Amino acid sequence: MNTDREIDTMEKTLVIRNLHVNVEDKEILKGLDLELEKGKTHAIMGPNGSGKSTLSYALAGHPSYEVTAGEVLFEGQDILEMGPDERAQAGIFLAFQYPMSIPGVSMANFLRSAVNSVRRARGEGDMRVPEFRKKLTERMAALKMDRSFMGRYLNEGFSGGEKKRAEILQMAMLEPKLAIMDETDSGLDIDALRVVSDGVNTLKGDDMTVLVITHYQRLLNYIKPDFVHVLMDGRIVTSGGPELALELESRGYDWVRAEFAVPA
Amino acid sequence: MALTEQQLKTSEDQYQYGFHDEEAPLFKSKRGLSAEVVTEISKMKNEPQWMLDFRLKALKYFEKRPMPQWGGGGMLDEIDFENIFYYIRPSDRPEQDWDDVPDYIKVTFDKLGIPEAEKKFLAGVGAQYESEVIYHNLQKDLEEKGVIFLDTDSALQQYPDLFREHFATIIPPNDNKFAALNSAVWSGGSFIYVPEGVHIDLPLQAYFRINAENAGQFERTLIIVDKGAYVHYVEGCTAPTYTTNSLHSAVVEIIVKEGGRCRYTTIQNWSKNVYNLVTKRAAAYKDATMEWVDGNLGSKLTMKYPAIYLMEPGAKGEILSVAFAGHGQHQDAGGKVVHVAPHTTSTITSKSISKEDGRSSYRGLLKVHPEAEYSKSNVRCDALLLHENSRTDTYPYIEIENDRVDIGHEATVSKVGEEQLFYLMSRGVSEADAYSMIVTGFIEPIAKELPMEYAVELNRLIQLEMEGSVG
Numbered sequence: 001m002n003t004d005r006e007i008d009t010m011e012k013t014l015v016i017r018n019l020h021v022n023v024e025d026k027e028i029l030k031g032l033d034l035e036l037e038k039g040k041t042h043a044i045m046g047p048n049g050s051g052k053s054t055l056s057y058a059l060a061g062h063p064s065y066e067v068t069a070g071e072v073l074f075e076g077q078d079i080l081e082m083g084p085d086e087r088a089q090a091g092i093f094l095a096f097q098y099p100m101s102i103p104g105v106s107m108a109n110f111l112r113s114a115v116n117s118v119r120r121a122r123g124e125g126d127m128r129v130p131e132f133r134k135k136l137t138e139r140m141a142a143l144k145m146d147r148s149f150m151g152r153y154l155n156e157g158f159s160g161g162e163k164k165r166a167e168i169l170q171m172a173m174l175e176p177k178l179a180i181m182d183e184t185d186s187g188l189d190i191d192a193l194r195v196v197s198d199g200v201n202t203l204k205g206d207d208m209t210v211l212v213i214t215h216y217q218r219l220l221n222y223i224k225p226d227f228v229h230v231l232m233d234g235r236i237v238t239s240g241g242p243e244l245a246l247e248l249e250s251r252g253y254d255w256v257r258a259e260f261a262v263p264a
Numbered sequence: 265m266a267l268t269e270q271q272l273k274t275s276e277d278q279y280q281y282g283f284h285d286e287e288a289p290l291f292k293s294k295r296g297l298s299a300e301v302v303t304e305i306s307k308m309k310n311e312p313q314w315m316l317d318f319r320l321k322a323l324k325y326f327e328k329r330p331m332p333q334w335g336g337g338g339m340l341d342e343i344d345f346e347n348i349f350y351y352i353r354p355s356d357r358p359e360q361d362w363d364d365v366p367d368y369i370k371v372t373f374d375k376l377g378i379p380e381a382e383k384k385f386l387a388g389v390g391a392q393y394e395s396e397v398i399y400h401n402l403q404k405d406l407e408e409k410g411v412i413f414l415d416t417d418s419a420l421q422q423y424p425d426l427f428r429e430h431f432a433t434i435i436p437p438n439d440n441k442f443a444a445l446n447s448a449v450w451s452g453g454s455f456i457y458v459p460e461g462v463h464i465d466l467p468l469q470a471y472f473r474i475n476a477e478n479a480g481q482f483e484r485t486l487i488i489v490d491k492g493a494y495v496h497y498v499e500g501c502t503a504p505t506y507t508t509n510s511l512h513s514a515v516v517e518i519i520v521k522e523g524g525r526c527r528y529t530t531i532q533n534w535s536k537n538v539y540n541l542v543t544k545r546a547a548a549y550k551d552a553t554m555e556w557v558d559g560n561l562g563s564k565l566t567m568k569y570p571a572i573y574l575m576e577p578g579a580k581g582e583i584l585s586v587a588f589a590g591h592g593q594h595q596d597a598g599g600k601v602v603h604v605a606p607h608t609t610s611t612i613t614s615k616s617i618s619k620e621d622g623r624s625s626y627r628g629l630l631k632v633h634p635e636a637e638y639s640k641s642n643v644r645c646d647a648l649l650l651h652e653n654s655r656t657d658t659y660p661y662i663e664i665e666n667d668r669v670d671i672g673h674e675a676t677v678s679k680v681g682e683e684q685l686f687y688l689m690s691r692g693v694s695e696a697d698a699y700s701m702i703v704t705g706f707i708e709p710i711a712k713e714l715p716m717e718y719a720v721e722l723n724r725l726i727q728l729e730m731e732g733s734v735g
Contacts, residue, residue, distance in 0.1 A: 061686075062686050083689065088690055094690050102705050103708075104706055105708070113693055118691075153708075
């Protein structure tokens with residue numbers, strides 16, 4: 001293997017090369033290339049149907065998203081053969097656009113199972129209960145979540161805003177190396193958006209890379225990206241700095257389509 | 265036709281409590297059932313003539329009744345009644361003191377992990393090991409309050425009048441084939457009398473085990489809750505695995521008098537060759553409350569429908585039932601409520617889980633008599649299927665004989681969804697843990713009604729069931 005290339009991938013949190021993904025035998029991602037720099041915030045923007053959610057599910061390892069070609073290196077390691085639980089244990093986190101509700105499972109019990117599953121996979125012992133509760137209480141306060149959330153069943157009867165906050169809480173407890181946020185702004189009012197964004201901004205640092213997937217530029221006013229990538233028809237067609245998001249907001253996607261000859 | 269040993273050996277999988285100790289009983293009856301065996305059992309116990317007559321009459325009922333073809337269907341025909349021991353006695357008389365309990369029995373309890381703390385916290389422990397209650401401990405304050413908590417055989421000897429007044433009044437010997445069998449050969453079980461106005465704050469408990477190969481266990485429990493009194497009785501069972509079929513056929517009768525309340529909690533985890541055929545019935549009188557909390561894991565076939573007769577105005581009944589049917593198992597469970605009097609209320613909540621080719625059925629009866637006007641009832645049964653080949657059926661029998669009633673019925677069937685599993689796994693939880701999380705969440709409404717250590721045990725048993733089931 002090329003030594004230069006190896007060093008290169010080590011400095012990136014995630015390297016995606018020529019990724020092809022089928023959903024129900026239909027090709028959605030058609031040779032996607034993307035590199036995420038460690039500790040940076042990347043945004044992927046694209047029109048409806050461009051493959052944004054497919055990318056996030058494929059990265060998290062959803063069994064219905066079939067990878068037909070390409071490679072995905074996370075910290076230099078190929079993750080495509082890993083199950084969703086192993087990817088999470090390695091440090092990948094997906095904040096869902098539509099989180100599932102699990103009746104009868106309390107937030108506190110679920111979070112403890114998740115945190116300890118990840119710790120065990122890393123050869124660390126279970127987190128002691130007082131330490132866990134202290135951390136949970138702190139993180140909930142930061143997200144302006146009432147303590148009663150601990151006893152509520154996971155996402156059961158949660159409002160849209162509560163679900164998104166609960167996703168960020170999970171992220172805050174699991175402390176991933178790569179956080180993928182799939183349309184996290186959908187269904188949020190401005191106040192909730194600010195709380196959620198503050199949560200992400202507090203967490204991200206030199207160790208956490210963030211990939212924000214969004215249709216609108218609005219979220220990027222709160223979570224400021226270092227890089228913006230445009231996803232159309234299953235490929236990243238252009239990349240740039242934060243100014244690219246503003247341009248997309250004012251001009252729409254048609255000019256991108258025209259400029260990069262993406263079939264409509 | 266009975267299954268051969270070879271057939272059964274193949275069905276023997278890793279069963280958590282499938283150890284067994286060497287038997288050292290003092291007496292072991294012959295295999296098979298006859299008037300001679302029944303008479304011998306009664307003689308061994310020095311029973312009064314009326315009990316012997318009762319047993320012999322019950323034996324005739326048992327012999328006359330055809331094998332039920334509903335519920336477990338043909339599975340029942342596989343029971344070989346001639347190949348079962350109907351009575352085994354591990355020691356001469358019930359022990360009074362824990363120190364006197366034979367060591368090999370203590371070893372078994374240790375393996376079951378009965379916590380030491382329970383002895384301190386719980387009001388009394390009646391442990392049924394094989395067919396005799398060998399250990400009873402009743403805290404002094406309960407004795408002073410006049411509470412009787414004995415094995416049923418001792419109660420017959422020590423409180424003959426109280427015993428005879430209530431025994432078999434709720435479940436007559438000809439009620440059904442297996443109640444008749446129990447009536448003929450019963451042994452052990454618990455007898456509880458709670459005097460008027462006495463509240464027992466901590467649950468009374470008994471642990472049951474079938475240990476001798478081919479030992480049928482036919483315990484008989486009778487609970488009398490007098491006016492305004494309260495008791496919570498907890499029964500937990502685990503049994504070791506053997507290579508021939510075991511039969512457990514118990515009868516539980518409960519009488520709750522005016523203003524009294526009784527809660528009866530069971531978590532059963534029979535090994536997967538046990539036929540668990542139990543008749544449980546309670547009568548609740550004026551303003552009395554009866555609650556059955558019934559958890560069924562394990563066994564080859566369970567047929568159990570705790571029943572409540574609401575006899576007088578103001579009586580309330582509640583049945584919570586959980587069944588878990590794993591590979592090769594059939595859980596036919598549910599509940600029955602009969603509204604005899606006006607202004608009575610009832611709820612039945614059933615939750616069943618079917619794993620792999622396991623089959624669970626909800627079978628329930630709700631009957632409202634013509635006189636039982638202004639009665640209310642709500643029935644809810646939820647089934648969760650874990651795999652494509654899992655099966656569930658619902659048989660809700662509803663017989664309403666007057667118009668002035670308020671009846672609700674709801675049934676749901678759900679499958680563990682790929683999206684739910686993916687969501688949990690995307691947080692680092694393994695597939696097996698994700699399954700058991702969804703299952704424990706599903707039964708949480710019932711688990712939270714259990715005493716803490718039983719809820720923990722139930723969740724642990726479900727986790728064990730889920731391990732290795734994911735492929």
